[in-house]
Amino acid sequence: MANESPYFWNEFELKQPPLVTLQVEDTGFAKNVFVVINRFLQQLSEPDAKNFEETAALIGRLMARRKNSFRNMPGFRALCKLNAALCRLLRLDLGRDLVQFRGALPDACDSDLAGPMPTRSSFEFILVRLLGFYHLHERIKECCIKAATYFIQLLRNNFFMDFTTLLIAAIAKINKLSSLQASKSANLYNKLRPQVSNFPQVAKHKFLAENQELPLKLQPLQSTNNQTKEAATPALVLKAQKIITKVEKSKLEAKSDVGTLIARKDTPETKTxxxxxxxxxxxxxxxxxxxxxxxxxxxxxxxxxxxxxxxxxxxxxxxxxxxxxxxxxxxxxxxxxxxxxxxxxx
Incomplete structure (x- = not known):
């Protein structure tokens, strides 16, 4: 039985129901499930996924190297939370669970409609794992923005130039790769969620509690809209400032000249x-x-x-x-x- 907490997807020791198969008359829907899971597993083996693990390891090493220099700084605490979320994500091992569940599905090339199918509890466990994978990437994105906001301020003040430049680059890269993986997991969840009712259910192996319900849809973290991108990562973008020459400045001042401003005597200047x-x-x-x-x-x-x-x-x-x-x-x-x-x- 799953935990009754609304965040049961966040449990480390989430108990997996037994992978039992039952004979059903129609397994035609299982072909679509097999195909989308197989496509997602292929995406997990792409170079972007390997780059994500390498960048996550780099962030962990940078954090350990400077833990005494930035120990009491708020940006470094966000960096520690980011490293903890990355470690938790690696421990989740979503690919292993998907491979195990895919092996229990009927062959996608099988023309026979009748055959064995995994139970609904096993399918719901896969959906819960996808929820955990998605929400961990949400947490990673949040920590990236908090950490980058602080270290960009240090960079502007010329503090620890070499270290903060490397760290901000690693944070920006992990933020981008995390958004891509979260979007892929959200798309997989949205394709699998409508298939829940097609899987056979066993009362003894019921996974979700009565007060627990899986969301109908997940929103991808990355959008094709440029405005959405800028709003989602304001702290990770450094916009180049336009350099204004003295000639251009004098022209702007001449255009904006509307006379001489005279201050009132009863409003003395308070700041020096x-x-x-x-x-x-x-x-x-x-x-x-x-x-x-x-x-x-x-x-x-x-x-x-x-x-x-x-x-x-x-x-x-x-x-x-x-x-x-x-x-x-x-x-x-x-x-x-x-x-x-x-x-x-x-």
Missing amino acids: KFNEEALATVADAQQFIARESKARKQNPPPESCLTKSIPKHEWLAAQTLFQRKLSKDPVKALSIFRKFIISKIK
């Missing part, structure tokens, strides 16, 4: 712009770090604390990178730190 000259030298940066670190320790930080809106882990990462680069290239260390502070203080 950060002075970049305060970080002109390495010594200035070191004094700035010491002053801001002391202010950030107060609860709450005073109004004079310019970095109070910066998260703790980003502030610590910026200090670590500054100190690491300082001994090798002070100019580059100062430049990276200044860019980080200017991007965060508006």
Whole structure:
């Protein structure tokens, strides 16, 4: 008997009903079932499926390599969840269950309509395995977007350039291959689901509980519509920004010139712009770090604390990178730190 939880497809030790065959008078529908399962198994052996396993292994190695550097960062926690979902997917082994069930079906070339057929419980078990396969890919897509969103932000701030570039490329590739596999499994499920009533049922081997019902249709994760694609993976697409020259900028300003704006006297400016000259030298940066670190320790930080809106882990990462680069290239260390502070203080 299956678990009564609505997410029974997510059970690791889902009990498989015995693969029993019964003699039926009409097995004509089984040919279509045999053909679609066989086509899906051929797709699982294609190069894309092998690339998926190789990329999943690469993500696992990258996670293990940097587990101390990013341990407390939210993007790395999403990466750990992504690795757990990939490991769970490999443990599912959908291909083995499909091969076993296909072997119990009548031969697709058999012209005789009467013959042995697997029970409805065995067929429902295959559908539940397809549900688990599909929803795990949904989980993988969700973790990919969360992890990529965070690491793209690190890349924009020039943090860990080599590692984050490789990691984002691996995440984007696993996201694409996962969407393809999920779409193929959804198509297989949608073709097999209407055939449930054709399989013979045995009361002793009933698989689904009374309060459990299989969905009638699954929606493929990947769509041919470009708008759907952009909406589904906003964090995995880096759009190139158009470079505007000084001449073009002056032309745009001339077209948009509508006069001189005069500010009201009763609306004084509340925010002061950060002075970049305060970080002109390495010594200035070191004094700035010491002053801001002391202010950030107060609860709450005073109004004079310019970095109070910066998260703790980003502030610590910026200090670590500054100190690491300082001994090798002070100019580059100062430049990276200044860019980080200017991007965060508006």
